[in-house]
Each structure stands twice: as structure tokens, then as C-alpha cells.
Amino acid sequence: MPPREGTYGLLAEFDTPSDLVRAAQAARRDGWRRMDCYTPYPVEEAAEAIGFHRNKVPLVTLIGGLMGLAAMFSLETWISVLAYPLNIAGRPTYSWPAFVVPAYEWTILWAGLSAAFGMLALNGLPALYHPLFNAPNFRKGASQDKFFLCLEALDPKFDLIETRAYLATLEPVSVVEVEY
């Protein structure tokens, strides 16, 4: 992929989570949609403010868990009934109560792996490069003690000069342009 050029967006820095949440709420109210907040720990209110209410991780986990359950239970049944039937003290080859334990473990295994890797996939991670890391103040703060609001250039309302002026009304510490 050829490197993209131009502006990714404008990044406003805030000192406290409350300032960020207020700014994000205002931006959403004023019609911005292509935007994101960056925080050093989960700030639920900020996600609400930008209109991100639910995600697909639970669904992925449920599907993974059911697949694990079905996979192990059918494997056990196939092995014990068809592939390698063993007479253990005259018990039926289809001893489903005994099959519950490994099937239970695999439900958890597959559900857990789906939750973890599903979360990463939905987040688009691993992604070692991202334009935001070009912003000079982003790496100094986003993972430590600063709070950022990014209005992205893909938003139809975006205009470099007007948006910068708009962000200034939200009283950030600074506004910087993020380039690809």
C-alpha cells in the first residue's frame, strides 16, 4: 500500500477526563461523527459521549463458546462410539455424563480465546503503525496522563482552519495537526 498523504485529523489535548468528556459531548452535539478519544485508562463516559454504546465482543465470545462445546462433545462421542469403542466396566459407549467435563473445558477455552482474539481483531490490532503516533504530544501523554480528542479528516464537516478554530472553543491545552 502506498503511504497516504495529507491530514489524518486534528488532535486536541486535555488535562483531565472531565474536560475530555465535556469536549466530546459538545463535538457530538455539534454534528461531528468521525472522531475518537484517546485515554490512558477506560473512560466509559467518553465512549458514551462519542456515541459508542455497544460492541460485538460478547457475540463473538458466545459463538466461540458454542463451537468449542459442539467440537469437543462430538469428538468425544465419535471417538467413544465409532472410532475406538472401549468396554470400561460394561458402561455404555455413549457415556454422556463423563463427556460433559472436557466439553465444558473446551467451551471455556474457545470462548476465552474468541473473547481475547475477537477483541483484538475488532480493534484492528495488532497495528504497529498509526498516524496518531506522528503527533508530537501523543506518545508523551495518551498512555500516561493526558486525554485526547481527535476530529478526523474523513468527517464531511472537516476543514483544517475552521475545525482548528472550533476545537479552540472547547478549551483544550493544545491542538495539533496529525499527518499520515
Add this chain to the structure above:
Amino acid sequence: MATTDLKPKNPKDPSRIAGTDPLTGEYRVLAPGQTFRSITEKISNIVLTPDTPLGWFALFTVGGAGATVLLVAITWLFLKGTGIWAVTQPVAWGFAIINFVWWIGIGHAGTLISAILLLFKQGWRNSINRFAEAMTIFAVVCAGMFPLIHVGRPWLGYWLLPYPSTMTVWPQFRSPLLWDVFAVSTYATISVVFWYIGMVPDFGTFRDRAENRFAQYFYGMLSLGWRGSVRHWMRYETASLLLSGLATPLVLSVHTVISFDFAVAVLPGWHTTIFPPYFVAGAIYSGFAMVLTLAIPLRKFYHLEGMVTDRHIDNMGKVMLATGFIVAYGYGMEAFMAWYSASHWEAFMFWNRVFGPMGWSYWVLVTCNLAIPLTTLWSRKLRTNIAFMFFISIVVNTGMWFERFVIVVTSLYRDFLPSSWGTYRATKWDYAIYVGTLGLFTALFLLFVRFLPMIPMNEIRLMLPGAKITPKKAAEAAD
């Protein structure tokens, strides 16, 4: 977050209750006066410093020496076979099974702290969950080794797994020993995933703070490009919560399945339905003891008293008190059933366990698991006495090791026929492997402390007063 659930009983005068924040009236989990920056610096400077403390090297030498003993003992075992151990008839399950159950049990407290206490919204667990999870993983590493080296021909250990082979032989799914394979392997995998996912945002912090080029690349790779988008955070929080919800039934099932290894057998002393809950409670009991054994020196050495506070130690003491009583109930029920079952064999087994030639081990167990901790942990003064809690943690770990010794050995060494009675005396190789796993555990744990974030920075930040979202006017007034 969770601290709001713990309002003091007398809200009119919160200053009267020790350990509450006068501003909010909530119990204080962290020492006052910490900010996002101070937390971040404190934790990341432990790792991102070029100066490793000398004490670390000293301890690592000890741990490494232990791990070397393990290597030697396992090499000799592979050359000679399990005959170098004391396992024979009638005690065919010896140290290997005792150590396996002991280590796995220790691991369970890590999962309990990280998963169950998260579901119960116990905010205080945020300071200790990361190294408790690390403890889980290293304990599972030590535990998982024992069944593998006990199978006699460990290079054929993969025969335990259902895979299509040219021999067309498949595992037998009605055996608890095979259930163990799935329970322990699932437990190891989920613990590692949970641990790693928990560390990803902290790796991002390390990547951004590292000055050394190699460290930037190293932590940059591990962080998977984490950038803290709130969309990511919300999915991340959902995934953490789901993983906790999954790890909770998992941890209970793992020790239940391990107890089935015993309970499904028809041997007096093993064949009992109390085993699953009593094993799980015992696991948590010894696990919390191990968390204390690790946390107390660690917080002193790295000056983390502001994050792992006396309140944490106090709370862990309470959990130990509660689980200790469940364990005591288990012992009581075993004694009761020996009489109430009216079975001659059960009654003899119990008499022999307590007063037989190896009865001393039962009394060590009673002293270490019941007599000392369950009488003293009631006192808040003692629970917040750090030296005493360290002592108690060692006592309980010893006691829980003897519990497994009692279950395995004293049930086996005198069975139905007096002509087949025997005894059990561990060989030097038994001891070498046990001491070796302690060394391996220490070495792995020290590497973890040196190179990975041992306290979850992102979760600590969430608990700081600065993380409260305030309306504009209140925020200005506070400034």
C-alpha cells in the same frame, strides 16, 4: 468504582473510621496524594531502569540455583526412570501428585483475585491482580510438569491428546485423568491469555516511556500498537469482563476435576463427595497465602506500600480466614463420615491417618492449617501486622502441602489387606524436584518483576480521585 459500595457505617462522622477519605467518605484503597503521572512513573521506573538492584541478582542466583537442581533431577529421572522416586506399592502416588495439586492450588488464588474479585467489583484487587496472575502462570508451569514427568516416558506425553495417529488409538474419555488434561491445559491457556491481554495497555505505556531503542521495539511489539482509543477500551473492558466470567467457572472446575482424580477412585479416604468444594477452598487458602508470601517482600523491596497497602494485607487475611474455615469443615466432615458411614474401612483409614505411624503428618496439618491461622486471623491487629502475616503465609503454605501429603500417602499406605501394608519415605530426588520447582518459580517470578509491569497501571489510574468525571462547575471549584 467499587469502593463506593463500602460506605462506612457512620456517614455523619467519616473521620472517626480509620482509613477513610474525608472528602468522599469512602474507604481508601490507595495511599493519598497520588496522580496519574506519579503512578505511571513509579511502576514503569521499576522496569525501565538500567540499574537492576543488587538484591534482585542475589535472589535470582538463589532461584536459578534451585532451577538448576530441577534440571539435574529431571535429567537423572529421564535417564533412570521413576524408580529413583519413592513411588512403589502400596504408595504409587507420591510427591509428584502432592506437588502437582499443591502448585495448581497456589495458582488458583491468582485467578480468584483477577476474575472473581473483578466480578464482585472489589476495587482493591487492582493493585495485586497482575502479580497474582503471574503467580498463577508460574505455579501452573511448575504443576503441569509433574504429571508429565510422572508418566514414565514423557517424550510420549502427547499420547494424552486426541489426535489421529497411525496406531488408530484414541483416549478414553471416561477417565478423570484425561479430564485433567483438558482442565489443566485450558486453565494454562486462559490464564496466559488473560494475563497478556491485561498487560497490553501497560506495554503501550512502556513503549512510550522507554528511552532505549531496543526496549521501545520490544514493548512496542508486545503492546500490539495499543493507542488507547476509547472504542478499543470499551471492547477491551468487555473482553476482560467476559474472560473473568469464563475464568471463574474454570478455576472452580479445574480443582474439582483434580479432586475427581481422587474422589472417583474407590479408596477409603479418597472416595468422598466433599472433595470438590473442599479442594477448591483449600486451593484458594494456600493461594492467598502464596500471594502474601510474594507481596510482602515485594512491596517492601520496591517501596510499593502506597499501592499495596495494609488494607490489602488485611483483606487477604480475611479471605484466608473464610476459606480456612471451609477447609476446617472439610476435615471435620471427613472425620464425621468415617464414623457415620459405619464402614469398617473408612473408620480404620481415619484412625490410621490420625494415630497411625504417619499420623504426625496429620498433626502438622492441623497445626498449620487450623490451630495457628484460624485462631489468630480474627484479630485486626494481627492481620495488619506485616511480619506476622508473612509468618502466617508460610505456615499455611506448609500446612496445605501437608494436606495433600496426608490425602495421598495416608490413604494409600495401609489398604484393605494388612499383608500389603507398607510405608512411604521420599528419596533425595523427590526432594530435589520439589525444591527445584520452588527455585524455578522464584526465578520466573523475578524475571516477571524485572521485565513486565507488576502492577496494572491502567487499573490503578481508574481508582485515583482524578479519574472522577465532574461537572464543569464542581471541577472549577476543586481547582
